[in-house]
Amino acid sequence: MSSTRPMAEHAARRGAPLWLYLTALVFVPLLGVAGLTAVMVRSVVVDADSAARAAAAVGAVAQLDAVRSGVAHEMIPSLSLTVIEDPASAAELGVPVEQVATQRRLTLTLLQQSRGVTDDVLGSAPADPARSSALGGAAREVAELRAHVDAHDLRVDLLYDRYLALLDDLGSAQQEAVAAAAAEQVPVATLTATRDVQLVGELVTAAIRQMPNFFGAQLDWDRSADFRQDWQADWAxxxxxxxxxxxxxxxxxxxxxxxxxxSPEVTTVDGVLATQAGGTTAAPLPLPDLVQLVIGTSTRDTALTGLLDSAVERARDLAAADRDRATGHRDLILGLGAGLVLASLLGALWVGHRISRALGLVADRAERIIQGSxxxxxxxxxxxxxxVSRALASAVAGLRRIQHQARAIARGDLSHPVLDEPLPGSLGQLLHASVEQLVSAIRQRDSLQSALAHxxxxxxxxxxxxxxxxxxxVTAALHRGRRSGSMTGLLFVDLDGFKAVNDGHGHAAGDEVLQEVAxxxxxxxxxxxxxxxxxxDEFVVLVEESGSExxxxxxxxxLIGSVSEPITADGSQVRIGASVGIAVCRDADTDADAxxxxxxxxxxxxxxxxxxxxxxxxxxxxxxxxxxSEMEAAIAAGLAAGEMRLHYQPVLDLSAGRLKGYEALVRWERPGAGMVPPNDFIPVAEESSLVCELDRWVLHEATRQLAEWRVEAPVEPxxxxxxxxxxxxxxxxxxRRILQDVADAxxxxxxxxxxLVLEVTETVLVNxxxxxxxxxxxxxQGITIAIDDFGTGYTSIGQLxxxxxxxxxIDRSFVASTQPGHPELVxxxxxxxxxxxxxxxxxxxxxxxQVEWLRGQSCDQAQGxxxxxxxPPADAAALRRPTVGAVPADR
Known part of the structure; x- marks a missing residue:
């Protein structure tokens, strides 16, 4: 690159300078005047065209801003209505059920008003090719989004992203229009007025962007933190x-x-938003307050849009005056120079041909470059x-380097040397800094994606x-084994004595043991x-092409021998063992679960x-x-046939000696087999999805039974x-359906x-x-949560x-244990x-x-x-305030 630049400069100097051609006009003064006239006319025409384009661009700014403002004000009611139509989302936003209908009517009113404003703006848009593409695309996108909002068939996060993309597209078109107006060759007054439009437009853009990201930050979803960050940036x-x-x-x-x-409209809204932007501890606004904030924001944005309209009107008036003034100058110059042009035509032909040929070549290259070649x-x-040609060639070289950099980024080649080559000048440095930031962001994204996937x-x-x-x-290995005809083996490694390590040395030592076993x-x-x-403590080993059993x-x-070797954990040696189950794929029907x-x-x-x-x-x-498998089918049939029953074991308050509540325990009265013990069918259900159906039945039956008892025998005030x-x-x-199942019951x-008390095991909380x-x-929601069988899992006391x-x-094995240290542990x-x-x-x-000892240790309740x-339900209902320690006759 460095060697070709001096050669280009030398080639440029070999041509005759332009003044040699122009001096020929000295011999024909009239030709000189004609040339000057032509130059002046051209300059005035350029000024007039530039002023016209500036006026059109400023008008486009106002039109695009009006459309963008309308879409932004329509977006929030649309999202609010989508959230309100989803009861779970409305509840998460703190909207009381009795207020949902009111908020829905208010939101519909806001939506209709904002849609009317947007339609008026789009309907009044002039047929201007400079902005027809952006406005036409906006009109089509608005129609599609309205259809989704009315049909409620699009999730709120997808609807949000599409609205935000539309606002960004309109914002880009608006920025292009402002840049086009500022780039025109207009007088200083018009230029400063255009700069005022740009400043006010940036304020209006920043104001319009606030509510979409603020609304996204208010929603309780996995992206709320990102939108909170974007909203704070918009506020800044x-x-x-x-x-x-x-x-x-x-x-x-x-x-x-x-x-x-x-004005109060601006200070009130800005005050609320400033409070929300003050830190991460600000509580999200309830939906009613959020709707009122949307109304206030609309009023504020209307006032700011009025300010932009004033700036645009002033800039357009100045641009129109520049155009009229330039047109008048053009007509005067043309009138004075018309008589001289004919006399200078013959001399100008030769000069024009010489220059136009060179300029035509440059213009042709410039046109092809504009078209992307x-x-x-x-x-x-x-x-x-x-x-000029050399400067254009240098610009092409810079564009080619940018093209190479873009291709390297597009194909993911972030280490290509072309990404380290900056363009000359301050603009080149800025572009290079942008490329470096983009490459850094892509690398960081890839790193985060890899970490999350891992x-x-x-x-x-x-x-x-x-x-x-x-x-x-395992599924992939089975597919490969079927294609190759090889046997796939699987070893299930279940540790022996691991619970004793947890109980005797603590869960931290148990974690060390698991890491060493791995x-x-x-x-x-x-x-x-x-x-x-x-x-x-369960592991599997997948063995492809295992050879033989x-x-x-x-x-x-x-594996058993390796695991059985002593392990150092928590500063002491412990021993565990392993029991291994072996299975091989014998037929094509075996899947990973099987x-x-x-x-x-x-x-x-x-x-x-x-x-x-x-x-x-x-x-x-x-x-x-x-x-x-047959047992699973029988359980499913028993659920469908109503063979399941609930028995209720009382839970007693040790200090007051009275009934505290019941634990609902499922029983199966199977025809022809009598009452099936829970240990015979519950473990089978837990290994399949049947346990979810069984849980739903127990939830509905237990809550129904207690509600019935409350009506039949209400407690004293x-x-x-x-x-x-x-x-x-x-x-x-x-x-994910557990929340709805409990709510339905x-x-x-x-x-x-x-x-209602929901009992879960420690293993569930850990795994x-x-x-x-x-x-x-x-x-x-007010439901009590209890850890069942505490002490048998992996939860440490410090995690409570x-x-x-x-x-x-507390698990019965600790309550009834006489081993040394167990009472102290309880x-x-x-x-x-x-x-x-x-x-x-x-x-x-x-x-x-045990009752007396537990009471002495301030234990709250007991059952057993x-x-x-x-x-059965009838006997449980008849139980009233039993004396603690009394042993029922059927014990």
């Missing part, structure tokens, strides 16, 4: 634009701005034309693929094998046969799985009402949410992040303060729970001494066979 731009208003060149505009900025520009003609597919503790990724990997498993398998953690057996024994289930079943048999061994999934286990506790499975709690029964958020949402729970139910659980403001329930109380067995 708006306040900056207000400061710049003092630079307006026209005193009437400054006076009008002063009047608008101090970056062609080479030859240096011909006079020196000045050569200078987190979604891997266990955070061991960095192994998680259950979802394991299913995906390392040992990875180091034991072949390079192509994959180790995954399903959750808790004997090879898998040998690998399983090596293969994992087969390996899991084999691992259970390994545990039953003494642990620390490996078992192969065989026909006997296949029959066991078949029996489980001032007395506490009994509650009903329902166990919710981890699978159901992780289901409460609505159908009419039971107040405060009388299901989605369940954690669902519990928090249920608790916000951060969990969305109200009650802690006492510690009670004190820790009270420290965090939780209620404590002791489960499995079967001895009078000593107090009462689970009772």
């Amino acid at each position: 731009a708006y306040t900056d634009a207000q400061q710049v208003m003092s630079q307006l060149s026209q005193a009437p505009l400054r006076a009008e701005w002063q009047e608008i900025s101090t 970056l062609v080479d520009v030859e240096s011909v003609g006079p020196r000045e034309v050569r200078t 987190q979604a597919a891997h266990d955070p503790l061991t960095e192994l693929p998680n259950r979802a990724q394991a299913l995906s990997l 390392r040992r498993l990875r180091s034991t398998v072949r390079p192509g094998d994959v180790v995954c953690r399903l959750g808790g 004997r090879d898998l057996q040998g690998l399983a024994e090596r 293969l994992i289930a087969e390996a899991d079943t084999a691992a259970y048999r390994a545990k039953d046969r003494g642990r620390g061994r490996a078992e192969m999934f065989d026909e006997a286990l296949r029959l066991q799985l078949s029996a489980r 001032g007395e506490p009402e009994p509650t009903v506790a329902v166990n919710v499975s981890g699978r159901h709690l992780a289901d 409460l609505a159908a029964s009419g039971l107040p949410p405060r009388l 299901e992040p989605v369940a954690f958020s669902h519990l928090a949402a249920l608790r916000e 303060g951060n969990m969305p729970v109200d009650t802690l139910k 006492a510690l659980m009670i004190r820790a729970a009270h420290t965090f403001g939780l209620t404590v329930v002791a489960e499995g109380v079967e001895e009078v001494e 066979y000593l107090l009462s067995r689970p009772l």
Whole structure:
């Protein structure tokens, strides 16, 4: 590049200078006058055309701003109506149910008004090719968006993005119009008036952009933080634009701005927005207040748009005056020079031909460049034309470099050397800085996407693929195995004695053990094998092209030996073992879930046969799985046939010795088999989606029964009402429908949410992040949340303060245990729970001494066979204020 530039400069200097051609006119004075006349006329024509274009561009600014303002004011009512039509979204925005209809009518009124304004603006738009494309596209997009809003068939986040994209397109067109007006060759007065239009337009643009991003920040969705950040940036731009208003060149505009900025319409809205922009702790506005803010913002934006109209009108008047003045000069010059042009025509022909040929070539190249063809520009003609050609060639070279940089970014080649080559001059430095920022943003985005993808597919503790990724990997391996005809093996590794490590050394030590086990498993398998953690202390090893079942057996024994070696955790050595189940793909119908289930079943048999061994999934286990499948079908049929029953075990207040509530326990009265024990069918249901259906039935039946008791035998005024506790499975709690299921049960029964207790296990809270958020949402509705069987999972006492729970139910194994240290552990659980403001329930109380000891430790409530067995509804309803410690006759 450096060697070609001097050559181009030398070639430019070889041509004759332009003054040599012009001196020929000295011999013919009239030709000189004619030439001067032509130059003057051309200049005046250019000035007139420039003034006309400036006036048109300024008019386009006003028209586009009016359309953009109308769309922005139409956007918020449209989004509000979409949110109001969704009951869940309306509830999240704090709109009381009784006010939804009122807010809907108000929002519809605002929507109709804003649509009318937008239609008026679009209908009054002149047929101007300069803006017909932007306005026509805006009209079509507005029509489509209105159809979606009226049909309520588009999610609010997608509707929001499309409105925002439309505003950005109109804003870009408006900025192009302002730039076009400012680029014209007009007098200083017109230029300063155009700059005033630009300043006011930036203020109006900043004002219009506020409400869309502010509204997005008010919504409770996963993008609210991004919109909060964008809104604060828009607010900063708006306040900056207000400061710049003092630079307006026209005193009437400054006076009008002063009047608008101090008006109540502006100060009130800006005050509310300033409060919201003051920090991240500002509470979101309820929808009614948000609608009122939209109304105030519309008034404020109308006043600002009026200011812009004043600036535009002044600039257009000046541009029109410039055009008229230039036209008058043109006519005068043409009249004076018309007689001389004929005399100078012959001399000008030769000069014109010489210059026009060179300029024509440059113009042709310039036209092709404008059309997108970056062609080479030859240096011909006079020196000045050569200078222009050289400058144009330099511009083409810069554009080519920008093109190469854009192509490198488009194909993702962010390390290409062309991205490090800046263009000359300040503009080149600015463009290069923009490219560097864009490359940095893309790299950061790619890094974040990779990190998020890794987190979604891997266990955070061991960095192994998680259950979802394991299913995906096994499915892919099965497909490859079917195509190649090779056998695919799966080893299910279930740790032995891991609970003892948690109980004896704490959960931090348990985490260290799991991390060490993951390392040992990875180091034991072949390079192509994959180790995954399903959750808790369960791992799987995927073996492709496993060879034979004997090879898998040998690998399983090596894994058991590796895991069984002593492990240092929390400063001491611990020992655990492993039971391994082996399953292989024998037919094309086996899927990932089935293969994992087969390996899991084999691992259970390994545990039953003494642990620390490996078992192969065989026909006997296949029959066991078949029996489980039959049980699932029977459970589904039993639910449909109404064979399920609820028994209610009382929960007693230890201090007052009276009934506190009931725990609803499901029973199955199966025809021909009698009452099926819960342990025979609930585990089967929990391994399938049936548990969700069973949970829904229990929720509806338990809330209905308690509501019926409340009507039949209301409590005395001032007395506490009994509650009903329902166990919710981890699978159901992780289901997105859990919130609606609970709401439906409460609505159908009419039971107040405060009388419903949902019991979940510790494992659910640890292994299901989605369940954690669902519990928090249920608790916000007034429902009590209880941790069931506390002490048997992976939750540490220190985590209780951060969990969305109200009650802690200590597992019966701790309450009834006589092992050294267990009573102290129970006492510690009670004190820790009270420290965090939780209620404590002791489960499995079967001895009078246990009741007295629990009362001495300030335990709040208790349940167990000593107090009462689970009772049918009729017997449970008859129970009134039992004496603590009394043993029912059927004990």
